[in-house]
Amino acid sequence: MKNFQQNLQKLEAADTQVLGVSMDSPFANKAFADQIGVTFPLLSDWGGEVTRQYGLYVDKYKAARRVNFLIGKDGKILEEQIDSEAIDPTKIVTACERHKLKN
Amino acid sequence: MRRSVRIQIVTGLLLGGLLPAFVANQASGQSKAPEPLKLRVGDDAPDFTLQYFDGSDRKDVHLSDYRGKKNVVLAFYIFAFTGG
Numbered sequence: 001m002k003n004f005q006q007n008l009q010k011l012e013a014a015d016t017q018v019l020g021v022s023m024d025s026p027f028a029n030k031a032f033a034d035q036i037g038v039t040f041p042l043l044s045d046w047g048g049e050v051t052r053q054y055g056l057y058v059d060k061y062k063a064a065r066r067v068n069f070l071i072g073k074d075g076k077i078l079e080e081q082i083d084s085e086a087i088d089p090t091k092i093v094t095a096c097e098r099h100k101l102k103n
Numbered sequence: 104m105r106r107s108v109r110i111q112i113v114t115g116l117l118l119g120g121l122l123p124a125f126v127a128n129q130a131s132g133q134s135k136a137p138e139p140l141k142l143r144v145g146d147d148a149p150d151f152t153l154q155y156f157d158g159s160d161r162k163d164v165h166l167s168d169y170r171g172k173k174n175v176v177l178a179f180y181i182f183a184f185t186g187g
Contacts, residue, residue, distance in 0.1 A: 055141025
């Protein structure tokens with residue numbers, strides 16, 4: 001999440017809202033956000049309904065896979081970064097800037 | 104003579120066929136593609152309502168809030184207080 005925070009200005013400049021999602025409670029997520037200096041919302045999928053709906057629930061860990069989606073203004077998925085690829089958000093940041101140029 | 108030809112053939116097979124296959128296998132092992140997701144690029148992202156705590160209140164967020172207004176990065180992570 002820190003990596004998105006570091007790129008937040010670029011993403012906001014490209015009309016992009018960043019939302020973190022995990023199966024932690026809203027309070028744990030707030031404490032986590034404060035600890036690492038994240039200013040965008042960290043959403044709580046307590047129970048994992050949305051994580052399952054997105055097909056990301058991993059039984060073994062009782063948690064989500066590490067995945068970033070870039071969703072366009074039309075609600076369609078524009079980019080995906082999966083598992084270890086998702087640590088470095090450069091691909092998504094670049095894609096946002098590219099889509100901004102197109103619009 | 105015949106034996107050296109055979110050695111050459113075997114060496115040729117190793118270098119020409121097996122070795123590159125082995126190297127390719129090793130390389131693909133290092134950059135193994137992750138298992139694909141149920142949702143693919145081009146699919147509609149399912150709408151949701153989730154909450155976060157802003158320090159004083161719980162706030163609802165709907166993905167549809169951003170429809171027609173902003174792109175959204177949805178970053179699923181495994182647990183709070185872990186890296187990534």
